[in-house]
Amino acid sequence: MKGLRSRSKRLNLRFRLRCFMTRRLLERLLINAELKQMRWVFLAPSLLLFTALVAIPGGRALIYSVQNWDGLSAPTWAGLDNFRALFADDLFLDALKHNVILMLGAGSLTLVLALTFAALVHRGIRGAGLFRVAFFFPNIIAAVAVAILWQLMYSITGFGVINVVLAWMEDTLAVGITWSADIAMKGFLYLQPESAHLDSLRTFVITLANSDSRQFDLFPFPFTASENLIYALIPMLTWISVGFYMILFLAAMQSIPEEFYEAADLEGANSRQQFWHITLPLIREVFIVGIVFFIISSAKFFDAVWVIESEFPNNDSHVMATVLYQKVFTEYNVGYAAAVAVVLFGLVFIATLVTLNFSRKESLEY
Structure with a gap:
């Protein structure tokens, strides 16, 4: 008798477990079905806006591109x-x-x-x-x-911060180049040109040193x-x-x-x-x-x-x-x-x- 009772309990437990699993499966299927329906509810506003503001105007633009139309008369x-x-x-x-x-x-x-x-x-x-x-x-x-x-x-006026900064950098660079050329010129004055290249280089340095420091004059730039x-x-x-x-x-x-x-x-x-x-x-x-x-x-x-x-x-x-x-x-x-x-x-x-x-x-x- 005890064996029959224990077997009956096991069968009853299995049956209840299967019923529980079946119920959970049905609940999940119903939830998934509801979610599938709900996702279209949430997507509908976006799809409507996309269709009205993107898809339809895009299709109309494609049609207008093969027509002559001034917006008033018949195309x-x-x-x-x-x-x-x-x-x-x-x-x-x-x-x-x-x-x-x-x-x-x-x-x-x-x-x-x-x-x-x-x-x-x-x-x-x-x-x-x-x-x-x-x-x-x-x-x-x-x-x-x-x-x-x-x-x-x-702007090229006083509001033009970029031009003001670049003009200052240009002036600073020009002064630096002129100063460096002046130092180089003093060195070249003591050198005798041994080749045409050296003579050309010395002439260029002397010309640069004697020029105005505002040599570039690029800024203000439009x-x-x-x-x-x-x-x-x-x-x-x-x-x-x-x-x-x-x-x-x-x-x-x-x-x-x-x-x-x-x-x-x-x-x-x-x-x-x-x-x-x-x-x-x-x-x-x-x-x-x-x-x-x-x-x-x-x-x-x-x-x-x-x-x-x-x-x-x-x-x-x-x-x-x-x-x-x-x-x-x-x-x-x-x-x-x-x-x-x-x-x-x-x-x-x-x-x-x-x-x-x-x-x-x-x-x-x-």
Whole structure:
């Protein structure tokens, strides 16, 4: 009897356990089904906004790019005429060149500086918290305010801090060169030229020593002139962007387990070796994301050019976004502007794919 009772208890326990597991499984299935339904509820607002503000306007731009339309009259079919006119237009080609200059120049500086500052903060330099706030601060300033600020700093009047500093450095350098040439001239006066090269060198030094100390006269320099503006925008775009990418890279570095660095210390690796062989490989994917972000943001660069040029850029200062704006709201050539938008999207898409393709490599897990 005792054996039957114990067997009955075991069977009853197994039955209850199976019922419990079945109930838990059903509960999980119901929860998963509810979650699947709920995720669409949460995604719906974003999908609606994306469809209304991105997908539909993008599709309309593609349609307008093959039409002639001034925004008021009925559109007419143009085929690929807008694209042919685009690539035959010096204005568009110059704007495309300027976008490439900004992307490569400011992009290289921004990513290198952001990576450097993130590594320094990650290794715990003094005042790391202050650095985070200071470098990120330009991101919260309005783009128009940043453009006006840099326009004042680049000014050739008394407000132009950059020109004042560079002019002082120029004067100091000129005085130093003149002083050095004067010392060299005194030495050459006691030398007899033994060759034509030595004679030419002595003549050059004597001429330099007798010249005015303000020999170069480069500053104040018109940084915001149309022919110089694109290159002057590189430091400004770098100043705006470096804080965001520093925070991005710093977050990736802080996710790396500290045990890796401790093991490297035991192996005798210095800070530079740890950075190249531990930090960089483990944040590689985030670094690629940073490159893609910068490609996209540099393609949309607009505010500074429009503000500094007082809404009238020319071939020396136009970028793709200002060409698009001018064609729509000044010349009312919607078809041409839509073709610019389509080409801009295509170039950014191709550049992003190329970047991701070249970066394909076995990902590191830790």
